[in-house]
Amino acid sequence: MAPKSYKIETELVFLKSTDQHNASVPPLYQSATFKQNSLSDMGEYDYTRSGNPTRTFLQNKMAAIMKATQTFAVTSGMGCLDVIVRLLQPGDEVIAGDDLYGGTHRLLTYLNSKGDLKVHHYDTTNTELLKSKITKNTKMIFLESPTNPLIKVCDVKAITDHAHAVNPDLLVVFDNTMMTPLLMTPLDLGVDIHYESATKYLNGHHDIMAGVIAARDPKLAERIYFVINSTGCGLSPFDCWLLARGLRTLAVRVEKQQQNCVKISEFLHNLGFKVRYPGLKSHPQYELHQSQCTGAGAVLSFETGSIKLSEKIVESTDIFGIAVSFGCVNSLISMPCKMSHASIDAKTREERDMPEDLIRLCIGIEDPEDLIQDLTKALLKSGAVKLNDKDELFNATGVQAKL
Numbered sequence: 001m002a003p004k005s006y007k008i009e010t011e012l013v014f015l016k017s018t019d020q021h022n023a024s025v026p027p028l029y030q031s032a033t034f035k036q037n038s039l040s041d042m043g044e045y046d047y048t049r050s051g052n053p054t055r056t057f058l059q060n061k062m063a064a065i066m067k068a069t070q071t072f073a074v075t076s077g078m079g080c081l082d083v084i085v086r087l088l089q090p091g092d093e094v095i096a097g098d099d100l101y102g103g104t105h106r107l108l109t110y111l112n113s114k115g116d117l118k119v120h121h122y123d124t125t126n127t128e129l130l131k132s133k134i135t136k137n138t139k140m141i142f143l144e145s146p147t148n149p150l151i152k153v154c155d156v157k158a159i160t161d162h163a164h165a166v167n168p169d170l171l172v173v174f175d176n177t178m179m180t181p182l183l184m185t186p187l188d189l190g191v192d193i194h195y196e197s198a199t200k201y202l203n204g205h206h207d208i209m210a211g212v213i214a215a216r217d218p219k220l221a222e223r224i225y226f227v228i229n230s231t232g233c234g235l236s237p238f239d240c241w242l243l244a245r246g247l248r249t250l251a252v253r254v255e256k257q258q259q260n261c262v263k264i265s266e267f268l269h270n271l272g273f274k275v276r277y278p279g280l281k282s283h284p285q286y287e288l289h290q291s292q293c294t295g296a297g298a299v300l301s302f303e304t305g306s307i308k309l310s311e312k313i314v315e316s317t318d319i320f321g322i323a324v325s326f327g328c329v330n331s332l333i334s335m336p337c338k339m340s341h342a343s344i345d346a347k348t349r350e351e352r353d354m355p356e357d358l359i360r361l362c363i364g365i366e367d368p369e370d371l372i373q374d375l376t377k378a379l380l381k382s383g384a385v386k387l388n389d390k391d392e393l394f395n396a397t398g399v400q401a402k403l
């Protein structure tokens with residue numbers, strides 16, 4: 001009989017123990033080096049930079065849920081990108097989205113400024129424009145969908161298919177931090193490298209930094225492993241162990257976070273705010289997002305029309321913590337232009353239509369009514385909404401909340 005393949009929810013928690021004592025949790029091999037039986041009888045592991053059983057356990061689990069042949073756990077999401085760009089040659093041309101995470105933009109801009117790479121940024125929501133820019137010289141394309149923080153969606157399959165038709169050796173790289181393998185399987189859409197900041201949903205508890213890189217082509221996986229072993233950015237055994245523990249609850253966490261986020265997006269939308277969330281029918285690429293993902297995730301952003309007003313809202317919540325990052329069990333609020341995306345200079349932010357008043361909400365697993373109450377209190381305190389004598393909420397332009 002063919003080996004049984006399980007649904008992702010089962011795969012996340014199922015453990016077929018190979019441990020000598022049949023431990024129900026994968027053991028932690030907190031060891032830098034491994035003794036060999038003899039010079040002619042070497043074991044599978046010699047040194048943790050090159051490989052460690054706890055990392056192997058995590059990577060095998062990740063391969064199953066990312067539908068990859070091989071995955072690699074490294075020290076952060078940015079660490080993933082650092083490994084990936086090392087696959088390129090000096091001066092190579094690459095295409096990147098114009099709303100990539102601020103840190104991704106920073107590293108690509110740095111490499112561009114040194115002449116290590118030639119980086120061209122385009123609006124990835126414009127599929128035809130992007131296709132027209134891909135040439136035989138394009139060696140890599142960096143995509144995110146939905147993007148952080150403008151929640152822009154791109155047609156991953158159309159772009160990837162076209163890119164491979166123009167140049168079969170071109171590598172399409174997809175940062176899936178916002179969706180996780182639970183809501184999107186980029187390798188199934190044809191991308192060559194799928195990576196994620198595991199600091200976010202995969203771990204889910206904000207107690208480690210980590211990143212995971214996934215590939216299907218064994219030759220490509222070999223090149224990725226070479227860089228990781230050579231540079232020493234493999235994830236430490238204890239962090240691998242913590243990440244493997246966090247992963248077990250990924251499905252329940254993401255489901256609850258997403259349910260909460262849908263409610264909050266509707267609450268803000270009904271108050272008349274411009275809300276960016278791919279789960280709302282008002283999102284310009286709602287249909288496209290639904291066609292390539294099985295959910296909308298738990299990050300939304302919205303505009304208030306005034307930087308001062310946004311600042312007051314952000315500083316008036318109790319449950320929502322003012323912090324960067326997302327994907328954790330607790331809810332966070334931030335202003336991307338002052339925080340997560342401050343590394344993109346103000347001129348570039350303006351050119352890319354990034355509203356300075358944008359507020360980002362990263363929703364956790366708390367009770368949704370408590371979260372809405374906390375937001376309502378902050379909106380009232382800041383003056384963004386008002387109560388009438390019947391205790392009904394109105395926004396600044398007089399729109400009555402449809403609660």
Ligand SMILES: Cc1ncc(COP(=O)(O)O)c(C=O)c1O
Nearest residue numbers: 076077078101148177197199210
């Ligand atoms: C979409 C996205 N990709 C990559 C990263 C980088 O991940 P890390 O912070 O784990 O380096 C982040 C956030 O930091 C992110 O939001």
Ligand SMILES: N[C@@H](CCSC[C@H](N)C(=O)O)C(=O)O
Nearest residue numbers: 101103148324325326339340
């Ligand atoms: N000071 C940090 C900011 C990290 S932002 C983390 C996360 N990706 C987010 O979007 O919130 C830096 O300079 O990288």
